Amino acid sequence: MSDIEELNITVAVRCRGRNQKEVEARSSVVVRVPDVTGENEVSINTSGETGIAAHLNSKTYTVDKVFGPSADQHLVFKSIAEPLFRDFLKGYNCTVLVYGMTSTGKTYTMTGDERLYDGELSQAAGIIPRVLFKVFDALEDANSDDYMIKCSFVELYNEELKDLLDEAHDSNNNVPKKLRIFDSPGNTNNGNSGSRTNSRTNSPKIAESQYASSMASNYASRRRMRMGPTMLPKSARTALPKSSSNAENSSAIHIQNLQEFHIMSAKEGIRLLQRGLKQRQVASTKMNDFSSRSHTVFTIMLYKKCDDENFRVSKMNLVDLAGSENINRSGAQNQRAKEAGSINQSLLTLGRVINSLADKNAHIPFRESKLTRLLQDSLGGNTKTALIATISPAKINSEETSSTLEYASKAKNIKNKPQVGSFIMKDVLVKSITAELVKIKSDLLSTKSKDGVYMSQENYKELTNELENYKTEVQECQRSIERVNTQNAILLKERKISNELNESQKAKVRNLGDNIEYLYDKIDRQHKNEQELSNVVQELMRALHVMRQSLQLYEDQGQRFQTEMEKVLYENVGSFKKSLINEIEKLKDNIDEDSIDVDGNIKLVSQELSRIFDRLNSSSNEISQKFVQGILRDSPKHFQEIHSQVENITSVVEAYSSSLITHLSSISEEYNNLKDYLNEQFFKNNFQEALDVHVERTYHQLKLSANSVFMSLREIMNEHLENNKISMIQSLKSAAAEVVEKEMGLLDPVKTAWEKSLENINDCDKLNNKFENDMRSAVKEVYGRIDNAAGSSNAALVEIENDLGQLKDVSANFRDNSLIQNNVEGIKRKHELLKVQVQNSADYMQAATQKFGEIDQSIQDLLSTQTSPQLNNEERIGNLLEQLNDRPLRPLGPSGKTPMRIAYQVGRTSDVVQQPSMKRSCSTSPIKEIDGNRRAPSPLKRRLLEDDISLKAKEIE
Ligand SMILES: Nc1ncnc2c1ncn2[C@@H]1O[C@H](COP(=O)(O)OP(=O)(O)OP(=O)(O)O)[C@@H](O)[C@H]1O
Incomplete structure (x- = not known):
């Protein structure tokens, strides 16, 4: 056992959002958690302070997941329940x-929305429905047939156990069987001596009691749900302890009389769950109007084949505990108080058990409450366990939240020693199933023996209940149809109203458009005025410029005046000075002469002076008058101009400002109108509805237009494709015709050439035949001659032999007889003659052979020229014709003509256009073409002839 790894139980915290009650109570959020998940810390501020103080005074708890x-149901399932579910499939109890x-969401987390929608779970489905679906998915994916799944659903309420799936609760006649928690014999983990070690060594197993309870007959529900509680046959009961591999550790807690139901699909499991939930005790308290004050345990048992003989048994307990709030807070009284007390009794014990386990105490008070006895194996035992602590974020619940978090963080320290579950022998299982079958068969038999339909009381009740349920469902459906109809009518009415509203809105929008048009008009006019104003300002600038120029003129004139004055003064004073000096000189002269008329001179000087001053005066007067006159002349003009400019500007500015005022007032009036209109009329209406209607209509229009677009697109595409097809076919046809025509054009000269070449070939054939005939006759002649020669040679040989015989006979008389001498001479002459004849024949044959060679060579030459790859067909044919026409025929033998045979061949197969007529003529030819190479028989024949001749010649010799 010590080898088994210890595992802390997984602890998660789930914090929901504030509920209606908490929002209405304006209770602030005191819990700090991530929005979804990702952290493993949760902190709570119970001090009532805010800001940094709150942060500093808040308490933080660390768990496995927050x-x-x-965070949605799927995430919670995936993160917490799914890992355990995988272990459950492997055979662990979880x-x-x-x-x-x-x-705070316990039931929401564990069960959630258990209803099926089109056979599927909703997003709000909790852990139990998800496990039910997952288990069948997983086993079906594994293609495993050797498994069996059972379910049970038990409630612990007021320290009383209740089988939520026992139909006797609904029946008036049947009393539900009492459930009892039952320690298997090997369990040493009792209330007094219960220790952590003992509980951990407990191995879950299928105990007799469990079977006894699970096999309680419930044929009615089995029939309905194709499943049912099974009863272990006696033999199985006795066989059971041996079947368990962990028999020596067999010390599990079991519930006697608790029914277990076979389920064949997730949907059956869901139906069981729903049936059990209906039975669940629900009482209302101050804390939660629908608060459940009971603990429930939904158990899924998996019997999975592990070898030929055994099935592994694993259990998944899904426990929804009652609310952990304390009794004072709940305000429950009387019965409720008792209930709350008992709940607290269980939960308090649970807390103590958790504390003891966390502190590793020797004694663990499992036996002090039924809840802790039930959970004995899940806390510190062989089970893989996860605890989800649900909390509220609101300040009004902070005390309970703190206490829950304390529990959770304590529970995190509990260590389990998970072990793979026990085995059950195949025989035991088969026997239990057989027992069920026997029961079903007997029921069937009794049904068959009756005329009508027989069914047991229970079954009948079941069916009646079912019928009632269906009736209720039908009624509900009718009601919902009515509701939907009413809603529909309302919706139609609303639609009408919104249509009207829409129309009026449209009119208003049109109005608004007109107003805006008008405003735009005004703004345009305003713009024009501004333009005018800017023109006026420009004019003003110009006038200013003129004024500046006038001033400059004045300044220049003044300058000129001053210069002239200075000039006049300088000239006059200079001349005066000169004349004065002259006069003084004169005076001096006169003084010397004593004849000076002083008075006269003085008079003259004074006259001169007064004249000068007069002139000066007059000229200065004249200049100043001129200047003044100039100023007087020009000034009114300038001033007049300036004045008129200023007047102009003033009038324009006045006009502009008045029009500005008018426009501004009218714009502000329009603006106010618009504002009023928007405030009072436009937004006053339920624009959302109008918007919805618009959205709906736009959507429909879009849909219609999209459809029509698609349709037209399709039509266009089809048309386009059809056109393409037609034009492609046409162009292909015309291209093909063109190609054929061109090819035919190209073929024509070739055809003519072919025809010509065919004629040539035919001619060749004729020539060839003739040549062959000639050759044959020549050869025949040669043969005749050779035969003659051979005959005469033979005759000569016979004669020689005769002569030799005679020679022998007359040998004795040879020397003296002149007749003999004459005979010998005659023989010699005949021999010479014969020799000459043989020599002639041999010469003739040699000449004939030479002719054969020449003929052969000429044919080879001819063919090699014709089959040259550099030549095209026309050239070859031309050559051929040329050779036929121009080549001097070599005399041969008696025919005296050149034998010729043309096999027209083309280098490449693709170039060959074989004419039927040519083929025919070729096939009639005595000389064949093999693989395109010409092969003449004459050399062989010739060689044979030569051999023959030389043989004959040798014989003759
Ligand atoms: N995380 C959540 N998201 C959405 N709704 C939630 C969540 N948690 C709880 N609720 C809602 O809050 C209400 C109370 O939840 P639930 O009945 O699950 O609480 P409980 O802890 O089981 O209460 P009790 O102990 O009385 O049974 C339900 O309407 C449930 O839908």
Whole structure:
């Protein structure tokens, strides 16, 4: 046992969002959790302070996972229950517990929305429905047929156990069987001596009691749900302890009389769950109007084949604990108080058990409550366990939240020693199933023996209940149809109203459009005025410029005046000075002469002076008058101009400002109108509805237009494709015709050439035949001659032999007889003659052979020229014709003509266009073409002839 790894139980915290009650109570959020998940710390501030103080005074708890308000059911299942579920499939016993104060989401987490929608679970489905679906999915995926799944559903309420699936609760006649927690014989983990070690060594097994209870007959429900509680036959009961591999550790807690139901699908499991939930005791308290004050345990048992003889048994306990709030807070009284007390009794014991396990105490008070006895194996035992603590974020529940978090963080220290579950022998299982079958068969028999339909009381009740249920369902459906109809009518009415509203909105929008048009008009006019104003300002600038120029003119004139004055003064004073000096000189002269008329001179000087001053005066007067006159002349003009400019500007500015005021007032009036209109009329209406209608209509229009677009697109595509097809076919046809025409054009000269070549070939054939005939006759002649020669040679040989015989006979008379001498001479002459004849024949044959060679060579030459790869067909044919026409025929033998045979061949197969007529003529030819190479028989024949001749010649010799 010590080899088995110790595992801390997994602890998660799930914090929901604030509920209606908490929002209405304006209770602030005091719990800090992530929005979804990702952290393993949760902190709570119970001090009532805010800001940094709150942060400093808050208490932080560390767990394995924290889920915030946005964590959905799927995430919680995936993170917490699914890992355990995988171990459950492997054969481990697993437990998932939800713990927390009422209305924090325990039932939501464990069960959630268990209903099926089109055979599927909703997003809000909790752990139990998800496990039910997962288990069948997993086993079906594994293609495993050798498994069996059973379910049970038990409630612990007021320290009383209740089988939530026992139909006797619904029946008036049947009393539900009492459930009892039952320690298997080997269990040493009792209340007094219960120790952590003992509990851990407990191995889950299928005990007799469990079977006794699970096999309790319930044919009615089995028939309905194709499943049912099974009863272990006696033999199986006795066989059971031996079948368990962990028999020596057999010390599990079991519930006597608890019914277990076979399920063949997840849906059957869901139906069982729903049936059990209906039975669940629900009482209302101050804390939660629908608060459940009971603990429930939904158990899924998996019997999975592990070898030929045994099935492995694993259990998944899904525990929804009652609310953990304390009795004072709940305000429950009387019966409720008792209930609350008992709940607390269980939960308090659970707390103590958790504390003891966390502190590793020797004594663990499992036996002090039924809840802890039930959970004995899940806490510190062989089970893999996960605890989900559900909490509220609101300040009003902070006390309970703290207590829940304390429990959770304590529970995190509990260590389990998970072990793979026990085995059950195949025989035992088969026997239990056989027992069931026997029962079903007997029921069937009794049914058959009756005329009508027979069914047991229970079954009948079941069916009646079912019928009632269906009736209720039908009524509900009718009601919902009516509801839907009413809603539909309302919706139609609303639609009408919204249509009207829409129309009026449209009119208003049109109005608004007109107003905006008008405003735009005004703004345009305003713009024009601004333009005018800017023109005026420009004019003003110009006038200013003119004024500046005038001023400059004045300044220049003044300058000129001053210069002239200076000039006049300088000239006059200079001349005066000169004349004065002259006069003084004169005076001096006169003084010397004593004849000076002083008075006269003085008079003259004074006259001169007064004249000068007069002139000066007059010229200065003249200049100043001129200047003044100039100023007087020009000034009114300038001033007039300036004045008129200023007047202009003033009038324009006045006009502009008045029009500005008018426009501004009218714009502000329009703006106010618009604002009023928007405030009072436009937004006053339920624009959301109008918007919805618009959205709906737009959607429909979009859909219609999308459809029509698609349709037209399809039509266009089809048309396009059809056109393409037609034009492709046409172009292909015309291209093919063109190609054929061109090819035919190209073929024509070739055809003519072919025809010509065929004629040539035919001619060749004729020539060839003639040549062959000639050759044959020549050879025949040669043969005749050779035969003659051979005949005469033979005759000569016979003669010689005769002569030799005579020679022998007359040898004795040879020397003296002149006749003999004459005979010998005659023989000699005949021999010479014969020799000459043989020599002639041999010469003739040699000449004939030479002719054969020449003929052969000429044919080879001819063919090699014709089959040259560099030549095209036309050239070959031309050559051929040329050779036929121009080549001098070599005399041969008696025919005296050149034998010729043309095998027209083309280098490449693809170039060959074989004419039927040519083929025919070729096939009639005595000389064949093999593999395109010409092969003439004449050399062989010739060689044979030569051999023959030389043989004959040798014989003759
Ligand atoms: N995480 C959550 N997300 C959405 N709704 C939730 C969540 N938790 C709880 N609720 C809702 O809060 C209400 C109370 O939840 P639930 O009945 O599960 O609480 P409980 O802890 O089981 O209470 P009790 O102890 O009284 O049985 C339910 O309507 C449930 O849908």
